[in-house]
Every structure is written in C-alpha cells, then in structure tokens.
Amino acid sequence: xxxxxxxxxxxxxxxxxxxxxxxxxxxxxxxxxxxxxxxxxxxxxxxxxxxxxxxxxxxxxxxxxxxxxxxxxxxxxxxxxxxxxxxxxxxxxxxxxxxxxxxxxxxxxxxxxxxxxxxxxxxxxxxxxxxxxxxxxxxxx
Amino acid sequence: xxxxxxxxxxxxxxxxxxxxxxxxxxxxxxxxxxxxxxxxxxxxxxxxxxxxxxxxxxxxxxxxxxxxxxxxxxxxxxxxxxxxxxxxxxxxxxxxxxxxxxxxxxxxxxxxxxxxxxxxxxxxxxxxxxxxxxxxxxxxx
DNA sequence: TTGCTCCTCACGTCACGTGAGGTGGC
DNA sequence: TTGCTCCTCACGTCACGTGAGGTGGC
Numbered sequence: 580x581x582x583x584x585x586x587x588x589x590x591x592x593x594x595x596x597x598x599x600x601x602x603x604x605x606x607x608x609x610x611x612x613x614x615x616x617x618x619x620x621x622x623x624x625x626x627x628x629x630x631x632x633x634x635x636x637x638x639x640x641x642x643x644x645x646x647x648x649x650x651x652x653x654x655x656x657x658x659x660x661x662x663x664x665x666x667x668x669x670x671x672x673x674x675x676x677x678x679x680x681x682x683x684x685x686x687x688x689x690x691x692x693x694x695x696x697x698x699x700x701x702x703x704x705x706x707x708x709x710x711x712x713x714x715x716x717x718x719x720x
Numbered sequence: 721x722x723x724x725x726x727x728x729x730x731x732x733x734x735x736x737x738x739x740x741x742x743x744x745x746x747x748x749x750x751x752x753x754x755x756x757x758x759x760x761x762x763x764x765x766x767x768x769x770x771x772x773x774x775x776x777x778x779x780x781x782x783x784x785x786x787x788x789x790x791x792x793x794x795x796x797x798x799x800x801x802x803x804x805x806x807x808x809x810x811x812x813x814x815x816x817x818x819x820x821x822x823x824x825x826x827x828x829x830x831x832x833x834x835x836x837x838x839x840x841x842x843x844x845x846x847x848x849x850x851x852x853x854x855x856x857x858x859x860x861x
Numbered sequence: 862t863t864g865c866t867c868c869t870c871a872c873g874t875c876a877c878g879t880g881a882g883g884t885g886g887c
Numbered sequence: 888t889t890g891c892t893c894c895t896c897a898c899g900t901c902a903c904g905t906g907a908g909g910t911g912g913c
C-alpha cells in the first residue's frame with residue numbers, strides 16, 4: 580500500500596502520516612532511500628487507526644502515545660522470542676504485567692470520559708426538554 | 721473575580737482565558753481600559769466551563785464554538801426582550817427552533833462519541849481478559 | 862514597603878495544513 | 888505521452904505555553 584491508501588483507510592491525511600513518521604511514531608515497513616515512495620502493510624494501517632483513536636477519543640498527546648507504542652513494540656518483540664521458545668518465564672511475566680498496567684490505565688481514561696459524556700448528555704437533554712416545553716406553550720396560545 | 725480565580729474555578733490557565741477574549745469568545749463583563757485588571761462574574765465562569773467542556777469532550781474547534789456561543793447570546797437577548805413582554809411570537813418561535821437545532825446537533829455528537837468510546841472499551845476489555853488469561857497460564861506452569 | 866497577582870508584548874511549540882517545485886509508476 | 892500520486896522543503900495556522908519587563912491592589 581502507498582501513503583494515500585493508508586490515509587484513505589484511516590480517515591486521515593498523507594501529511595499526518597508523514598508527520599507521525601517524522602516524530603518516530605511510525606516507521607513505514609521497509610528501508611527507504613530519500614525520494615522513494617513509502618510502502619505500508621495492514622499492520623501499519625491498524626497502528627495509524629489506533630493512534631488516531633486514542634488521540635481523538637482520550638485526548639492523549641502524541642508524545643504520550645509514543646511512550647505507549649514503544650512499550651507495545653517491546654512487548655511484540657518479547658512475544659516473538661517467546662513463540663520461538665527462548666524465553667525466561669520471569670521476564671515474560673513482568674512484560675505481561677506491564678502490558679496489563681497500560682491497558683488498565685487506558686480503561687481508566689475511557690471510563691472517566693464516559694462519565695463526563697454522560698453528564699454532558701444529561702445537561703443537554705434537560706435543555707432539550709425545556710425547549711420543547713416552551714415551544715408547546717407557544718403553540719397552545 | 722479576577723482572572724486567576726476564573727482559571728482556578730474552571731481548571732484552565734489565565735493565558736487560555738485571555739486567548740478566548742482575544743478571539744472574541746469571551747468579553748469579560750465590564751468595559752476596561754488598557755492595563756486595567758479584567759473582572760469576571762459567575763456567568764463568565766459558567767461560560768468558560770461550557771467552552772472547555774465542549775472543546776475537550778466533543779472536539780469542536782474554537783471557531784465552531786464561537787458560532788454556537790454567538791447564537792446563544794442572540795437567544796439570550798431575545799429572551800430578555802420576551803420577558804419584558806415586547807416580543808413577536810413568530811420571531812420567538814423561530815429562535816426557539818434554532819436553539820433546539822443546536823442542542824440536537826450537540827446531542828448527536830455526544831452520542832457518536834459515546835458509541836466510539838463503547839467500542840474502544842470493548843476492545844480494551846478483550847485485551848485485558850487475554851492478558852489475565854496468559855498470566856494465569858504462566859502461574860499454572 | 863514587600864509579595865502576590867495582574868498587565869502587555871512577543872517568541873516558542875505542538876500537530877498538523879497548504880502550497881511550490883520536482884520526480885516516479887500504471 | 889498524459890494523469891495521478893508521490894516526494895521534499897518550508898512557511899502558515901490553531902490553541903495555547905512561556906518568559907521578559909512593568910504596573911496595581913491588599
């Protein structure tokens with residue numbers, strides 16, 4: 580896939596994807612010489628989707644996302660090691676626990692946002708009801 | 721209240737409040753000569769809270785918020801007119817309907833965000849469950 | 862008088878948007 | 888060959904952050 584395909588698939592722009600590469604959030608699978616076209620896989624598409632999602636919905640900065648993505652990459656490397664059967668179970672456990680911590684923190688943020696959105700929804704619904712009532716009153720006169 | 725009090729009450733910074741004034745989102749109740757301190761009321765605090773809330777939770781730009789706030793201000797003026805009893809009911813109805821439209825659009829955005837957050841929560845919960853299972857498997861060996 | 866908070870520039874930053882001018886693949 | 892998409896600068900923009908230097912109220 581080329582950069583435009585990824586942009587379309589993720590709902591962003593080519594500029595955004597290039598910027599993510601610029602700050603080290605994305606690598607673009609292959610080695611590439613200056614001027615050559617960037618090439619991407621489905622894995623990259625998923626990664627961009629995940630970045631955009633966490634950024635938009637949870638409001639985390641790209642700097643924070645970089646930390647997180649790097650931690651997940653480390654985890655992926657470990658998992659490969661493990662699948663090849665060369666893994667110390669203690670090290671493996673520590674990685675899994677760390678990953679669990681990441682997920683828990685993200686879930687925390689999700690729930691906080693959900694609570695805030697629920698409150699906003701209530702307030703808006705109340706205003707909506709007031710408006711409807713006033714419109715009915717006008718109609719009855 | 722002074723600008724620092726408003727910042728503390730709304731969880732933002734004085735710079736943010738000055739910026740909102742700069743782009744015309746906030747007026748700061750009184751007339752003020754250059755160099756004089758800005759003064760605010762509870763109404764201003766509510767306004768800042770509302771702006772921050774819609775910006776953060778719904779991701780609307782300050783430009784869009786300006787349109788919205790201006791529309792609400794127009795509505796407030798109309799309401800005052802109405803309370804003094806000098807109002808054409810047709811004009812009044814149109815204003816109420818417009819306001820209803822605003823609220824409905826905001827509720828739309830709230831619900832879309834809620835749906836996206838629910839999906840994110842599901843995905844994260846699934847990952848959490850997978851992690852726990854793997855940790856248990858490690859413990860059983 | 863001493864702190865503290867306020868004021869106005871004004872430059873810096875983050876996360877991109879938007880051309881300008883040029884090259885590469887179907 | 889003609890479009891289309893890609894490339895690399897590089898400046899612009901939005902929403903503020905962050906001092907610099909100075910003034911105002913308890």
